[in-house]
Amino acid sequence: MPTDLLFKTLPLAQQTTVRIYIDEQMHEVPGTLSVAAALLAAGHLACRTTPVGDNERAPFCMMGVCFDCLLEIDGVPNRQGCMTLVRDGMQVRRMQGARSIA
Amino acid sequence: MQKTFDIAVVGGGLVGMAIAFGLAKRGKRVVVCDGEDNALRAARGNFGLVWVQGKGANCVNYARWSLHSADAWQGFADELLARSGVSIGFCRPGGFNIAQSREELASKAEAMQRLHLAEPRLKFEVLESKELAQRLPAVGPHAAGAIYSPNDGHVSPLYTLRALFAAYERVGGEYAPNANVTEINPTSGSFRLRVANGHTLEAGRVVLAAGLGNRTLAPQVGLRAPVKPLRGQILVTERVRPFLAHPTIYVRQTVEGSVLVGDSAEDVGFNDGVTPDVLADIARRAIAPFPLLEHVRVVRAWGALRVMTPDGLPIYEESASHPGAYLATCHSGVTLAAAHCDTVAPWILGGDRPALLDTFYANRFAV
Ligand SMILES: Cc1cc2nc3c(=O)[nH]c(=O)nc-3n(C[C@H](O)[C@H](O)[C@H](O)COP(=O)(O)OP(=O)(O)OC[C@H]3O[C@@H](n4cnc5c(N)ncnc54)[C@H](O)[C@@H]3O)c2cc1C
Ligand code: FES
Numbered sequence: 001m002p003t004d005l006l007f008k009t010l011p012l013a014q015q016t017t018v019r020i021y022i023d024e025q026m027h028e029v030p031g032t033l034s035v036a037a038a039l040l041a042a043g044h045l046a047c048r049t050t051p052v053g054d055n056e057r058a059p060f061c062m063m064g065v066c067f068d069c070l071l072e073i074d075g076v077p078n079r080q081g082c083m084t085l086v087r088d089g090m091q092v093r094r095m096q097g098a099r100s101i102a
Numbered sequence: 103m104q105k106t107f108d109i110a111v112v113g114g115g116l117v118g119m120a121i122a123f124g125l126a127k128r129g130k131r132v133v134v135c136d137g138e139d140n141a142l143r144a145a146r147g148n149f150g151l152v153w154v155q156g157k158g159a160n161c162v163n164y165a166r167w168s169l170h171s172a173d174a175w176q177g178f179a180d181e182l183l184a185r186s187g188v189s190i191g192f193c194r195p196g197g198f199n200i201a202q203s204r205e206e207l208a209s210k211a212e213a214m215q216r217l218h219l220a221e222p223r224l225k226f227e228v229l230e231s232k233e234l235a236q237r238l239p240a241v242g243p244h245a246a247g248a249i250y251s252p253n254d255g256h257v258s259p260l261y262t263l264r265a266l267f268a269a270y271e272r273v274g275g276e277y278a279p280n281a282n283v284t285e286i287n288p289t290s291g292s293f294r295l296r297v298a299n300g301h302t303l304e305a306g307r308v309v310l311a312a313g314l315g316n317r318t319l320a321p322q323v324g325l326r327a328p329v330k331p332l333r334g335q336i337l338v339t340e341r342v343r344p345f346l347a348h349p350t351i352y353v354r355q356t357v358e359g360s361v362l363v364g365d366s367a368e369d370v371g372f373n374d375g376v377t378p379d380v381l382a383d384i385a386r387r388a389i390a391p392f393p394l395l396e397h398v399r400v401v402r403a404w405g406a407l408r409v410m411t412p413d414g415l416p417i418y419e420e421s422a423s424h425p426g427a428y429l430a431t432c433h434s435g436v437t438l439a440a441a442h443c444d445t446v447a448p449w450i451l452g453g454d455r456p457a458l459l460d461t462f463y464a465n466r467f468a469v
Contacts, residue, residue: 051341051359067401070340078340078399098359100343101394102240 007040018088029086036062036069036081044094047071047081051098070095107133107276109450110295110305112283112319115145116259116435117442118311119266124447125309126275127185133305134270135281135297142314142331142374145263145435147406149336149364150356151349152192152437154253155199155226159213162220163461164415168434169223170458171441172253178440179257186268190261191357197254198229198238198350200245200391207247214249226251240345242393248350256349258356259436266439278303283312286322288424293323307426309450313409314372316431324423326464329431331372331407335380336364337388338402345394353388353395361395363388367408374405408433411467418446418462420455429464 018031022042029038036059039047046056048070059069062082069081074091077099081092111122114136126132137143154172158165172194179192201207207228214226227250234241234248241248271277282298286308293308308323310316316327341359352365365387366380381403389395409431411417416432428450432438445456 051343052357098341098343101398102343102345 018086018090020086020088020090020092022092023094031086031088033086034062034082035071035073035079035084035086035090035092038086039069039071039081039092046094048095049097054097072099105133105301105303107131107303107305109133109307109309110135110293110303111309111311112286112295113137113310113312113315114267114277114279115143115311115313116148116263116266116439117145117313117430117432118309119145119263119270120435120439120442121309121311121430121447121450122275123266123270123273124443125450126270127273128447128451130451131274131276132270133276133278133303135278135283135295135303137282137312137315138280138298141282142372142407144313144406144409146260147334147336147374147404148259148436149334149352149354149362150256150259150436151197151351151354152194152255152257153197153349153351153434154224154437155197155249155251155351156210156213156217157434157437159217160413161415161461162217163458165217165224166221167416167441167458167462168437169221169253170445171438172255174440174444175255175257178443182262182265182269185272186265188261188265188268190258190265192255192257192262194252194255195348196250196252197256198234198248198250198348200234200241200248200350202244202246202390204246207249210249214251224251225253238346238348240394241391244393245391250348254349256354257436262436262439282315283319286319286427288323288427291426293424293427307428307450310427310429311431313431314407316409316429320429323427324421325419325427325429326467327417327429327431328464328467329409329411330369331374332410332433333366333368333370333374333405333407334364335366335368335376335384335403335405336362337381337384337400338362339395340399340401342398346392350391352384353392360401361388361398363395372407374407376403376405409435413466416462417464418449418459419464 072093285296320327421427
């Protein structure tokens with residue numbers, strides 16, 4: 001996919017790194033990123049599938065509007081990845097469809 | 103330049119658009135004059151129930167009218183899909199009205215029994231808490247029971263409005279946005295409408311479907327519309343896996359998975375804002391029967407104004423002093439949309455006044 005190549009972190013942001021876990025896989029990412037940006041930097045484009053059509057969705061607006069970046073973060077489902085900063089030890093899971101409450 | 107139409111519909115909410123589509127698909131030249139972007143629009147802030155259960159406790163005719171429309175809804179939804187390509191998510195699996203206490207259940211059951219005696223086509227079942235838990239597993243242990251009625255359903259009200267606009271334009275209807283009607287002048291055999299943007303229109307008939315705006319427009323053509331705003335606040339949650347297969351009167355899950363929670367009623371004039379106390383109360387009343395909603399996140403809330411007559415019943419009337427001027431207003435414009443399209447529109451086109459509309463004249467408010 002072309003977006004693979006388009007996402008680049010600026011040198012400015014390459015400061016301290018933190019370790020986050022995306023679907024149990026450890027990634028070392030710049031500590032200044034949002035979770036959505038960290039996902040993109042790690043090469044994960046789709047962060048969720050839609051509740052009705054089961055289509056893949058990637059972070060789109062990166063500013064809290066589209067809700068396409070929903071992720072399970074530290075056990076809490078449906079959090080907006082673009083509105084959440086990474087934190088050392090964070091557990092991120094991509095979401096399959098809607099969260100279950102039953 | 104002045105334009106001429108067979109019929110001008112004032113108001114592009116659910117009532118106006120359902121009637122306008124019903125008129126235009128029957129071959130008339132129709133224009134809908136609608137308000138500005140910031141107009142009050144119940145059609146864009148409602149709960150989306152196609153609901154019959156419990157309606158018309160003091161007026162069986164209203165119960166019959168609601169049932170008549172609910173029965174026509176599937177055909178209406180199918181026609182909208184065929185004509186607009188918009189799927190509006192209508193389904194009618196029957197609805198639950200949950201009671202918190204045994205007394206509440208008993209009084210709801212008694213009201214339903216009275217309605218059923220008057221009109222046997224109004225069907226219902228009384229479910230004690232154990233049976234309710236089987237039929238609606240999402241309900242927690244604290245609900246005393248519920249009334250179930252197969253007459254009830256729900257739909258996406260926003261997709262319905264969008265489908266109505268698309269279908270209406272497909273059949274040749276004209277839509278005039280930002281066209282607040284300020285004056286209606288009956289001329290010989292027709293009506294001249296002055297519109298806020300300075301234009302005038304001429305139409306053989308005029309239908310007042312302007313929601314709260316009807317109050318000031320109606321007297322200009324010899325009609326009365328004593329409607330007042332009644333605010334409702336609604337909460338929407340994040341999308342969750344389907345857990346609720348039936349609508350209830352104040353909690354329902356949309357096909358996309360969001361949960362809508364609502365059903366407050368406040369007399370606060372034309373203020374359509376939200377308040378934390380009412381929203382908290384709405385949330386509490388939803389979590390009581392559905393404890394599994396406790397940790398579900400709310401993503402949005404809004405207030406919207408209902409269009410209420412003093413007795414809550416609709417008004418459908420043709421002006422006696424200015425024949426050809428009609429008024430249509432109601433507080434359940436989603437439920438009644440199918441009837442507005444296929445029962446009210448033919449009457450406005452010159453058919454007999456449907457017997458079901460018998461009681462809905464404004465003179466019932468005369469003192
Ligand atoms: C919170 C809430 C929950 C509801 N839940 C349900 C439900 O579950 N089921 C149900 O059946 N119903 C429900 N309703 C009611 C339903 O939404 C309304 O009955 C319906 O939308 C009324 O439509 P309307 O077209 O009469 O009015 P509106 O939708 O208010 O539309 C009036 C239109 O007229 C226009 N207008 C006003 N004045 C003028 C003028 N002078 N010139 C030109 N245009 C004008 C406005 O711009 C507006 O577009 C609910 C309403 C609310 C507020
Ligand atoms: S990317 Fe749009 S809300 Fe997060």
